[in-house]
Amino acid sequence: MRRLYAILIAAALVYMLISFISTVPGYGKVDLKERVSDAFLSKSVNAQNAKAWMEGKAIHRQPAKEIYGKKAKEEGSANVVTSIVVNYRSFDTLGEVTVLFTAALGVGLILGGSRRKRYGREANFVLRTSTGILVPLIIMFGAYIFVHGHLTPGGGFPGGTIIAMASLLLYLSDEKFFLSKASTGVLEGSMGGAYVIIGLLGLAIGGYFLYNFLPNGVVGNLVSAGIVPLVYIAIGLKVGAELSGLVTDLHSEKEG
């Protein structure tokens, strides 16, 4: 009976994955106007009729207010979520980074050690070989997500987490791999400091903390939106180093 339930649940999962894939149009037949990223670029996520979109009917779009390639009026980030998270509500994000730092500090205090914990067994050949191929790709994907945080969905937190997943893969595949506390700590501390320094520069130039003092540029360019890319690079590197340090704490033990 248990097997029957398991087969039913697995079949439902597989059916769901396949049907989500089948809703994706074929190669070269994509109507870019129906894409979420187009709505992001035109800054009108809510302009489309969401109910009609879910039923698969035609979409009547309202004219976009800000268009890709035009000069930005207020702030230049194409992704509207990012402009809220690190521009209008940037102080909130600073608090969020602090919360993550406190959590990592707690794990480090309880589990931290100076020596790599050995499990006494070699990793599988498939795991060892594929790690060498996958780790550079994973790190590059994480860096892409936080560097392009103001253009496409994503940002510093998921990008840093993906980089930490690469270090977790290295820990699982190699018994001797050990990140030193100094390297992750220095990167984390300097990047957290850089975020505060950017905020203080805004205080000195514009008059209030985390003021967007750089020029906004053109919507959709890589160098646009003022301080948003700088802040997201700082957050991505900080979260990546922090969570890599957390994975290191999980795989280490105390001396003696």
Place this chain on the structure above:
Amino acid sequence: MMNYLIILAGAMMIVAAVFAVEAKKILDAVIAMSVVSLVSVFLFIAMRAPDVAITEASVGAGLVTAVFLVSLFKMKGGDEQ
């Protein structure tokens, strides 16, 4: 079509969540929690929140499951000593 898929995804999440509570082994519960996160990623994409979907996929389905599993094995190793 999309509506049925969303209802199916929600039903899968409920089944996995009930299984996570009722499972006898902690390992099974952790995997069921991971399934809940994974299906919710599809729901977030269907409801047009790609930012949250990326974060949920990397944090909820990836790192949290890994941290749970590693700490679970750490606890088991402590019991033997």
